[in-house]
Amino acid sequence: xxxxxxxxxxxxxxxxxxxxxxxxxxxxxxxxxxxxxxxxxxxxxxxxxxxxxxxxxxxxxxxxxxxxxxxxxxxxxxxxxxxxxxxxxxxxxxxxxxxxxxxxxxxxxxxxxxxxxxxxxxxxxxxxxxxxxxxxxxxxxxxxxxxxxxxxxxxxxxxxxxxxxxxxxxxxxxxxxxxxxxxxxxxxxxxxxxxxxxxxxxxxxxxxxxxxxxxxxxxxxxxxxxxxxxxxxxxxxxxxxxxxxxxxxxxxxxxxxxxxxxxxxxxxxxxxxxxxxxxxxxxxxxxxxxxxxxxxxxxxxxxxxxxxxxxxxxxxxxxxxxxxxxxxxxxxxxxxxxxxxxxxxxxxx
Numbered sequence: 001x002x003x004x005x006x007x008x009x010x011x012x013x014x015x016x017x018x019x020x021x022x023x024x025x026x027x028x029x030x031x032x033x034x035x036x037x038x039x040x041x042x043x044x045x046x047x048x049x050x051x052x053x054x055x056x057x058x059x060x061x062x063x064x065x066x067x068x069x070x071x072x073x074x075x076x077x078x079x080x081x082x083x084x085x086x087x088x089x090x091x092x093x094x095x096x097x098x099x100x101x102x103x104x105x106x107x108x109x110x111x112x113x114x115x116x117x118x119x120x121x122x123x124x125x126x127x128x129x130x131x132x133x134x135x136x137x138x139x140x141x142x143x144x145x146x147x148x149x150x151x152x153x154x155x156x157x158x159x160x161x162x163x164x165x166x167x168x169x170x171x172x173x174x175x176x177x178x179x180x181x182x183x184x185x186x187x188x189x190x191x192x193x194x195x196x197x198x199x200x201x202x203x204x205x206x207x208x209x210x211x212x213x214x215x216x217x218x219x220x221x222x223x224x225x226x227x228x229x230x231x232x233x234x235x236x237x238x239x240x241x242x243x244x245x246x247x248x249x250x251x252x253x254x255x256x257x258x259x260x261x262x263x264x265x266x267x268x269x270x271x272x273x274x275x276x277x278x279x280x281x282x283x284x285x286x287x288x289x290x291x292x293x294x295x296x297x298x299x300x301x302x303x304x305x306x307x308x309x310x311x312x313x314x315x316x317x318x319x320x321x322x323x324x325x326x327x328x329x330x331x332x333x334x335x336x337x338x339x340x341x342x343x344x345x346x347x348x349x
Contacts, residue, residue, distance in 0.1 A: 062119040064151040066161070071110045074098070075248050080122050082274040084139055087314050090174035091196040091339065093127055093137035094317070096272025096281035099249030101127060103240040106247065114163055116152055124152055126163065133344070134164055136173040149179040157186065157347075168349040175342050188345040193322040197336035198279070201309040201316060205335075208258070208302040209295075215255040215268075217242065223255050226268040230286025244270075254307045258300045266291035267300035273311040280313030301334035 069077050078095045085094060102109050114134075116124040123142035127135045134156060142148050155161045156171060164171075170191060173179050215223045220241045228234045244250060252273035257265040269285040282304050287296045305316045320327040322341055332338065 064116060064118045064148060066151075066155050066163075067115050067117065069110060069113055069115055071106045073115075074106065074110055074113065076122075077113055077115065077125055078249050080139070081125055081137055082278060084137055085274040085278045086140075087200075087279060089140065090143070090176055091198075091317055091319060091342070092174035093125060093135045093172075094272065094279075094281045094283075095249045095274050096253065096270075096283045097127060097129075097135065099244065099247055099253055099272050100270070100283045101129065102247030102249060103236070103244040105243050109247070114155075116148070116155070118148060123148060126156075128163075131165060132168065133170045133172065136171065136177070136179065138174065138177055138179075143174065143176060144178050146178055146182075149177070149182055152179055153182045153186065156183075164347075168347065170344045170346050172342075172344045175340060180345060183345045188347050191344040191346040193341040193343050194319050195322045195328050195341055196317060196319045196339040197328070197331045198318075198339055199305055199316045199334070199336040201280075201305060201313055205302060205306040205309055208299040208306070210299045210303075211259040211263075212256055212300070212303040213259065214307075215257055217245065219257070220245070220255075222265045223257055223268045226257060226265050226288050227284070227286050229288040229290065230268070252311060254311070256300065256303055256307060258296055258303060260291065260294075260296075264291070266294075267296040269300050269304045271304045271308050271311070271316070273308060273313050276312040277314050279315045279317050280308035280311065282316060282318040285318075297330040298333045301331060301336070305335065 078098055081093060081095045112128040114126040115122045123139045125137050129135050156163050159166045221238050224236050224238050224241050227236045253270060255270045258267040260266050267287045270283055272281040272283055285300060308316050318331055
């Protein structure tokens with residue numbers, strides 16, 4: 001869950017992990033596998049041994065395969081990512097992260113996606129959020145599967161396997177995933193801390209106290225203008241909004257803007273549902289630099305929570321750098337609670 005938050009002196013202009021303000025340093029024989037049409041499968045695989053459990057033999061001689069789903073397989077990637085989200089589970093790559101990346105188009109999203117499968121079942125998904133950062137999610141049953149994790153680590157660590165390049169690179173994985181332990185053993189180091197925050201949506205969410213509108217194609221230019229004014233150097237265009245809105249994950253998403261008393265758009269957010277009863281995601285959120293220090297960051301976050309509640313989400317998640325204490329405070333003011341910090345792992349050049 002990307003956020004280099006640009007706040008100035010105000011605790012606003014917020015975004016989630018993956019936003020336009022991400023740190024620059026963060027800045028691919030077809031086969032049917034469990035509903036995926038896998039393209040350009042690398043051929044790298046690990047054979048798992050047969051083992052006996054009690055009086056029963058469990059056949060573990062199943063290849064672990066890394067693949068690229070292609071554009072046709074992205075819908076299934078989004079589906080399994082949604083299935084892996086649950087309250088009380090680790091914060092990890094969300095369907096909304098893929099949806100936000102979709103602003104670059106379906107083809108580029110497919111090129112940035114990797115899957116790891118065993119016996120035809122996809123158990124891990126990776127998204128290259130820039131050439132040097134791989135963001136991972138795991139099926140609950142694979143989170144502590146050491147044999148499976150070893151294959152993921154081998155693929156991630158070897159540039160010739162087409163995941164991460166040579167030099168300094170980063171891996172984001174959920175807390176508790178054994179892949180973290182294996183990477184550390186291989187010499188990877190902890191990077192800067194991030195703070196996930198979550199709000200339960202079981203209780204009513206209060207009115208945000210400002211006028212909030214759901215944005216459609218006709219108003220997209222207002223949403224994109226606010227986003228550009230929220231992040232220094234942002235080049236987010238109307239075309240990218242339309243590409244994002246055309247993506248499969250956007251079926252469960254909403255773009256919102258908050259307006260001041262003069263009717264000006266002052267804050268923008270996108271929320272992403274993972275399905276009924278699943279945690280939703282804020283990705284991204286920003287407050288116009290000319291309208292900060294008026295509480296619009298809190299207001300648009302509350303509005304985001306209300307929108308996700310209407311979409312059936314059980315909770316709302318966001319993640320921001322721990323060093324940005326203003327961002328953390330703003331999310332907390334909107335009712336989100338801090339979860340344990342997480343750190344990417346870095347392989348130095």
